[in-house]
Amino acid sequence: MTSLLKKLPWPRTLHSKALWAVFLIALLALGNVLIMQLLLRQSDNLAATLNLAGKMRMLSQHIALEAMAAHQHPNDFRHVPQEHYANFESAHAALRHGGSAYGLQVRALDQGLQPALLALHDGWQQYRQAIDALDKAPVAASAEAVQVMAASKRLLGQAETLMDGLVQFADTMQRRALAGSLGLFALDGLLLALAYRLMARRVLRPIRLLTEQCRDMAQGRYGARTQLPMGDELGELAGALDHSAAQIATLLQDVAQERTALAQVQAMFDGLTDNTVAGVYLLDESINIIYANEQLAHMLGYEREVLTNHFPLARLFSPATYAVVHARLQERLQGRVHSARYERTALRADGSKIDIEIFGSFMTLHRRPAVIGMMIDITERKRAETSVRRAALVYQHTSEAMVVTDPQGVVLDVNPAFTDITGYTAAEIIGRRMNMLSSGRHDRAFYQGLWASLHDTGSWSGDICNRHKNGAEFLVRLTISTSHNEDGSVNCHIGLFADVTEKRRREASIWHQAHYDHLTQLPNRQMFQQNLQRSMDNARASGQPFALVFLDLDLFKEVNDTFGHDEGDELLRQVARRLQACVRNTDQVARLGGDEFTLTLQNLKQLEDALPICRKVLHSVAQPYELKNNTVHISVSAGVTFFPRDGQDGVALLKHADLAMYAAKDKGRNQFCEFTPAMEQEAQERRLLLRDLQQALDEGDFTLHYQPIVDMQSQRTIKAEALLRWQQSVRGQVSPAQFIPLAEESGLIGPLGDWVFQQATRQLAEWRAELDPDFQMSVNVSPVQLQSCKQQAQTWLQHLHDLQLPSSALVIELTESVLMESDKETNAKLQTLQVAGMQLALDDFGTGYSSLSYLKRLDIDYLKIDRSFVNQLTPGNEDNVLCEAIIVMAHQLGIRVVAEGVETQEQHDILRAAGCDYGQGYWYCRPVSPEDFGARLREERSRHANIHDPALMEVAI
Incomplete structure (x- = not known):
């Protein structure tokens, strides 16, 4: 390897070396990209081939299913075999010879897979013949269907065989790709190793040698040399470093000699400037700072390097101040004054001001005039002097009394405000103890605690009741602090106080208003919460339970609405007095708001001890009340919970007491109920029912059924009642008696009632157009719906106009509770509907108050x-x-009568003999769907084609 590297032609400069390295890396990357591109194309072709084979398998199954469906139901299904045949043939041709199908580009299958593809095509021909035979066969034929299923099964098996072969072929190709990738990786590693070897020899080694030489020079070893050939930039750099090392060694010898001489002078100057009190400065003849010690830089807030770099002295002063300073400096620079001392205000780097005392003397520096001196920060001294003067002014003029005593409490000094507040002059109080102001309201233990706090912490603060010189008592807020000597002993005590008598009275009044009900003077909700928490804490500590009773007055709203709020307020005050008379001194009565009260019965030995008190409360509240102008009777419903049995916190206790109170109201009022877990379960069930009710309203799960109302004489159906039905997916059929009260409480009755109104009126319009143009409708309106501000009579009238229905086609059906609880707005809505032509019906007559005044006031049309x-x-x-x-x-009042719940022939005969106009009940017909009701009407109209009675449809929710 080494001999090979020596024979290779190597570039001489670093630039050419870098270009060769970039070329080799680019060549290596290009080879990797080309090989990976080849592998990806093979992978894409395999994926497309498998996808196309899968589509052929799915298409064969789809053709069979479509052919079977079209054969059995030729009118419902459309079968397009030729289009499917063409798609299959196109896919087969692409796999056999290469090409495109279903938007997929594939190559011809490998020779090893061609037999499986031919077998698949043969099976396809048989399968196609079976499909064509099935299309031509009659509907009842089954042999052709069997042949189709057999051909489909064979074709599916042949398709599976082809796909298995494709999967095996894909595995083979993946192994080949993996082997090719490993070979490519090995080649890349070999080339990278060769490149690193060349780089290490020609570049890295020379750089390492140069680095070692630089490190030696940095450590002071300037005799080190690096012998590198001068053929490239690194060699030239090595020669330059050798020359620089020789020059630096010579210079260091000269500097060492001069440094020794200067060190002696610098040592003396540093001894003077190295202090933490005075800032030392040196000014040139241009009045720029050329030297500053650390203390001066710290004092002025600048970096020392900034100050010593010919920093203009003018930047340290305002223009007016600098004019004075400049004049004083010129006197010294010109030799008229040798030294000076004065005080001025300087500016720090952040713009803040400090007071300084300046000392300066004339000197000569490099044969030029200069000034050397010191600056001392006197800001704290100035502030202290100002503070002393200000404190004296405050001491004399503050509105708060100040008194200074010795450690034993003997008065040493007082300010004028002390005399204004206490009435005692300085001459009368100095030399005497402060206890001459004592009112006698505080015991010995109070003053012992005061002196103990002064001894332990050096301070005390609190309210004290004192006595004025004239004998009047007054309340002061006193704060005492202690001044100590340097040895830690007490020097004196300083007292500061102000008369807070009126302030405390106002605070007490505000606290009472915030925590007590202004009408009954009972604790309000906020105070109740605090007392309840305190009761729970005491019960945990003592282990004795307590009872929380939640009270709600029965019929209070009727009294308040009938006799006015003044009488209602007087009634609440009398109830509050009776409740306080029923409980013990340790118990607590509170008013939460409106007609809701609570009792907290403390320290019960056993839970049953609360029950006699509850009975006493029920009896006392139920007695007559003599108000200003009326005598009234009310009662109360109460819910009882016990801590800790029924809840571990105030929220749970109050919630459970509220549930128990509502249970008492449901049982008939004027009684109390203890909380049971079943009540909470019922409340949870109501919450879930409310959730389902909202969902049913959103999803339109409600329907309307209709029950006929017949004429008593002819027994002909001339009216109908629309009944709301809710079929819930989990609960099944939910009774209106369950969800209508919940809808009223939650406010959902508004949209629910509007939905019923719209559905029923649309049905009415359909029946009037088809069966009887005189058909009428009665809409039953909930009290909550009618009293809602969102319910507008004009909206209903506009809906009737849109359906082209006259207002006379409808009757508004009300319960007696609507009439009892009606207000001006409710009456206005009813009058608007009556003026428009609608009639009123009074439902459930005889079960409530049945006051004849209702019939007279609202002109009722039906009972x-x-x-x-x-x-x-x-x-x-x-x-x-x-x-x-x-x-x-x-009848005497001109009102027609409808009898509900007729279930026998005898009931019908009795009512008809009594003159009743209409009847409704199971004896005539049960509630039916709109379709069945329409059929009944058609049948009756066909039997009574010549009879035209007025018709009424009644909607009851």
Whole structure:
């Protein structure tokens, strides 16, 4: 190898060597790229060949399935065999002779795979004949289908054989590619090793020798020499280094002699300038700094190198100040004054100002005049002097009292504000102890703690109640600090205080307003949270449980709305007093807001001890209330939880108490319930149901069914009720009694009601156009939906106009709760709909308050007798009398009557005899789909073609 390298023609310059190296690397890279390109083309051809064979296999299966489907259902499926045959033949030709198919470019298969391809083509011909025979065979023929399946199976096997051969061929090609890659890698390694050998001999070795010589020179060994041939740049560099080393050695000898002489002078000067007090400077005749010690640089905030590089002295002063300094310097430079001392304000590098004291003397430097001197920072001294003067002014003029005492508390000095606050003059208090101001409000332990703090920490701060000279008490905020001598002993105590009597009163008032309810003076929600946390901490420490009772007044809203807010506020105040009277002194009563209260019953020996208090609260709250102008009756529903049994934190306790309170309301109000885990499970079930309800509304999972309403005399279907149905994928059929109240509570009743309105009116428009142009519809509106600010009557009227339906085609059906809870906005919406031509129906009549004022105030058109009166209807019983009375009363008022829940012939006969107008129930028909209901109407219309009764469709959610 070495002899071969010596015989090779080698470039002489580094530039030519670099060019040769780049050429060899580029040549090596080009060879690698060409070989990898060849391997990639072979890989792409194999992938395309396999892909094309797979498409032929899939196409054969697709043809069979399509042919079978078209044979069985010729009207539903379209079979295009010629197009598939052409695709298969095109793929076979590409594999056999090379070419393109399905957008894939492939070469002809290897000779070893051609037999498998020929066998596949033979099987294809048989398969094609079987397909053609199946297309010509009748639909019921099965022999041809069997032949197709057999031909398909053979063709699939032949295709699998071809693909297996392709896979084996691909494996062979991969092994060849791997062997070629390994050979290429070996060749690359050999060439790189040869290149490194040449580079190490011709470049790296000379550079290493030059580096060693430079390292020797850096360490002071200038006698080292490097013998390299002068044929290239490295050789010339070696010669230059040898010459430089000889010159440097000579210069170092001369410098060493001069350095010895200067060292003695420098030692003396350094001893003067190396201090941490004064900054030493040297100015030339141009008043530029040519020397500065470290202390001066630190003092002025500059780097020392900056200051010593002919730094203009003018930059250290403002223009006005520098004018004075320049005049003083000229006196010394001109020899009129030898030295000077004065104070000025200088500018630091960051622009801040410092006070300095300047000393300067005249000297001669290199036969030219110069000034040498010192600058001392006197900023702190100036600040201290100013601070002393300012402190004296503050001491005399501050509005806060200041008092200085000796270590034993004897007064040494006071300021004028002390006299203004305490009434005692300096002459009256100096020499006496501060306890002459004591009000007697603080015990001995308080003052012992004060002196202990002064002894341990040197300071104390807090509020103290003192007595004025005139005898009046006042509250001060006192801060005491201690001044010590240099030996650590106490020099004096300094007290600073201000009268905070009014401030503390205002703070107490603000705190009370923030933590107590202004109406009942009970703790508010914020104070309740703090007390609840304190109760939990005490219970954990003592091990005794406590009870949290959540109270919600029953019927308070009715009282507030009926008699006004003044009467409601008075009612809340009386309730608060009764609750406080029912609990112990250790218990806590709070108002969370509105008509919600809480009781925290502390230190229970056993959980049952809270129950008598709850009963006492129920009895007390239920007693009559004498308000300013009215006597009212209310009750309360309560939920009871216990710590730690029902929750480990305040959030859980309050949530569980709220659940228990709602359980008490569901049981009929005026009672209390203890929390059980089942309540939380019910709440969770409600949350999940609400989630599913929202999803069902978004995805349109609701449907409408219709139940006929018949005329009592003719038994003809003239009305219908649309019932909302929800078929949930997991829950199955969900009852409206479950999801309608939840929709009202969550606000989903608005969009849900609008959906029902739109679906029902579209169905109404269809039936009126097809069956009866006088068909009517009644829309049942939820109280929450009607009271919502988003519900606009004009929106419904516009929808009817878009469907070309008159407003008289609809009736708004209301429950008594809508009428009881209606406000001005609700009444305005109802009046808008009535003016537009709609009628009103009152549902479930007889189950609520059934006030006749509702019928008069809103001009009701229909009454619906609740099914609870119809279920047990028999001749002569009490329900019969009630139904007859309702019917007679309604007819006297011009109102027509609909009876719900008719399920027997006897009920129908009794109601018809009593004069009831319409009936609805299972006896007539169960709720049915729109299609079935339409069929029923068509059948009845065909039987009663000449009868045209007014029709009403009622929508009930």
